[in-house]
Amino acid sequence: MDTAASNTGGGSAFASDSSTNLATVIKGLKKFDGKDPAEFKTWMKKFCVVLGVTRKDILPLLKKQRKPDPADTAAFDSYTRANEDLYAILYLLVELPAALSIQKHEDDTGISGDGQAAFEELCNNYDRVTDEVIRAKMEELENNPMNPGENPDDYFNQKYLLRTQLDKMGEAISDRRFKDICVRGFSDEYKDVKLMVFRDPTFNVLDMQSTMRNIFLDEQSRKGWKGRIAGRGFATATTASDIICHSCYESGHIRRNCPKI
Structure with missing residues (x-):
């Protein structure tokens, strides 16, 4: 427990989760490129389930947790690490053209970014696209006579x-x-x-x-x-x-x- 705490730099309840190797987290997860919007909901569900098991520190971010007050050093540092790891995971799993939604939230260093904002934009974009595809499919189903x-x-x-x-x-x-x-x-x-x-x-x-x-x-x-x-x-x-x-x-x-x- 002391080792986990020293690796994360704080006493977060989810400190041990943040030390999980990213390769282990994404192992078995399918990549998403956005070319078939119909796949998004299935992909996102599996993505959230896996992170909910392997990275409990990231799960609150997927549920739109607000950024903690910087005055609460432990909570803020834990959030920051989880947010950066979420960005890295999305960067590894999401490919072009969908990756454009992720890359927009890259920080000034060019090697990290705001994972929570990237995740939210990805969901908003493809939920909207999925709704449009559903409408088009429904119209095709209902209005194509024999x-x-x-x-x-x-x-x-x-x-x-x-x-x-x-x-x-x-x-x-x-x-x-x-x-x-x-x-x-x-x-x-x-x-x-x-x-x-x-x-x-x-x-x-x-x-x-x-x-x-x-x-x-x-x-x-x-x-x-x-x-x-x-x-x-x-x-x-x-x-x-x-x-x-x-x-x-x-x-x-x-x-x-x-x-x-």
Whole structure:
């Protein structure tokens, strides 16, 4: 304990933490360059967790601890050392272009800086960028309808990809909302599937994708077989209970076989 105190020059409660080798602190931590803002929140969470375990003297700075009064020599010196170490850690882990947020807080010596200010600016910059990316991804998810003749698997896979990307950025999309977004984008050739979704709340996204895939494949096959009956797509893609009559809107039969006509 005496050795730790002499190394840190004071009686800080976290004196032993400040002697931790910086290479040990950053070992295993991924570097961040800012080229993919979607990675920032995941990177920052791991960064804070690791520092919270290995450098408890730095953790208060990440939580916006105010700089102590210089009159409190022990607390001020402890803060200063932790602040300089935080700058060094950020300098080692953050690469260009994100490193510009760090380098702005370099001090006059050119070998150290204000780690707390650098950390705060990095968070502010990339939280803002992440919010902008989230808005762009949400717009892409909600406003990209299915093109006529498009393979349904391509349509759904793109929706799944965007949902996953948003989830990684902390923007979770509920199953119900995702289902509604998918249905709104259906092209006219799948209006029967859309009707089924409205009539049967249990008809989920996987059911929709499977049914639409069968319709699509049957249509592709029909185009290659001139003798096949036009319009079989929906009938062969669903079971009898899935078929909807366009006259009475009950399941199990089609309009020309409707008993109510």
